[in-house]
Amino acid sequence: QKEVEQNSGPLSVPEGAIASLNCTYSDRVSQSFFWYRQYSGKSPELIMSIYSNGDKEDGRFTAQLNKASQYVSLLIRDSQPSDSATYLCAVNTGAGSYQLTFGKGTKLSVIP
Amino acid sequence: DGGITQSPKYLFRKEGQNVTLSCEQNLNHDAMYWYRQDPGQGLRLIYYSQIVNDFQKGDIAEGYSVSREKKESFPLTVTSAQKNPTAFYLCASRSTGQEGEAFFGQGTRLTVV
Numbered sequence: 001q002k003e004v005e006q007n008s009g010p011l012s013v014p015e016g017a018i019a020s021l022n023c024t025y026s027d028r029v030s031q032s033f034f035w036y037r038q039y040s041g042k043s044p045e046l047i048m049s050i051y052s053n054g055d056k057e058d059g060r061f062t063a064q065l066n067k068a069s070q071y072v073s074l075l076i077r078d079s080q081p082s083d084s085a086t087y088l089c090a091v092n093t094g095a096g097s098y099q100l101t102f103g104k105g106t107k108l109s110v111i112p
Numbered sequence: 113d114g115g116i117t118q119s120p121k122y123l124f125r126k127e128g129q130n131v132t133l134s135c136e137q138n139l140n141h142d143a144m145y146w147y148r149q150d151p152g153q154g155l156r157l158i159y160y161s162q163i164v165n166d167f168q169k170g171d172i173a174e175g176y177s178v179s180r181e182k183k184e185s186f187p188l189t190v191t192s193a194q195k196n197p198t199a200f201y202l203c204a205s206r207s208t209g210q211e212g213e214a215f216f217g218q219g220t221r222l223t224v225v
Contacts, residue, residue: 006154031211034213034214042218042219043202043216043217043219044155044216045216046213046214046215049211049213051211088154088155090214097162098143098160098162098206098212099157099160099168099170100145100157100160100204100206100214102147102154102155102157103154104153105154
């Protein structure tokens with residue numbers, strides 16, 4: 001079974017700090033990686049996608065991918081209380097497949 | 113408005129009944145997905161479909177069935193064989209290609225009474 005692992009948290013950071021969320025995956029042929037944010041009782045919202053090794057920045061968010069280490073991370077700069085949510089890592093697993101596998105999510109709390 | 117519509121938002125099922133959850137998208141996406149989420153848990157894949165008239169089992173397909181007769185629609189039936197169906201069900205769709213991003217409907221909360 002192809003797995004995606006995340007620390008469940010909760011991860012607590014003070015307002016204005018950098019929050020760092022991590023994800024590892026088991027399927028070496030995975031090529032596409034996504035971060036979603038989910039507020040309690042709501043459906044997930046896409047934050048970012050990343051496909052190549054290195055960093056990808058979008059506003060306060062930076063995704064980092066290292067395929068050799070099978071590791072993807074999300075950094076949130078200048079964290080705000082509104083960033084408090086569960087962050088889900090998703091990986092397109094399987095060569096030639098559209099199967100999208102999610103981690104269990106990391107709960108982030110930003111303390112004012 | 114383009115998007116993914118799930119209905120109903122809340123659904124109550126008596127033990128032994130089959131129920132069908134609706135998912136419709138007008139994004140012209142080829143791939144569609146059904147996930148189940150239990151409290152405090154991540155998303156577990158039930159079924160996915162990459163193209164009309166074709167679908168694949170996910171990690172927890174037992175007790176569920178799907179059809180994909182139209183590109184826009186991917187209904188999920190929760191059968192009486194699913195012993196613990198109370199959960200939050202999420203439908204997603206995604207454009208062609210592994211770089212396609214998936215978007216979710218608002219979800220259906222199913223409760224067994």
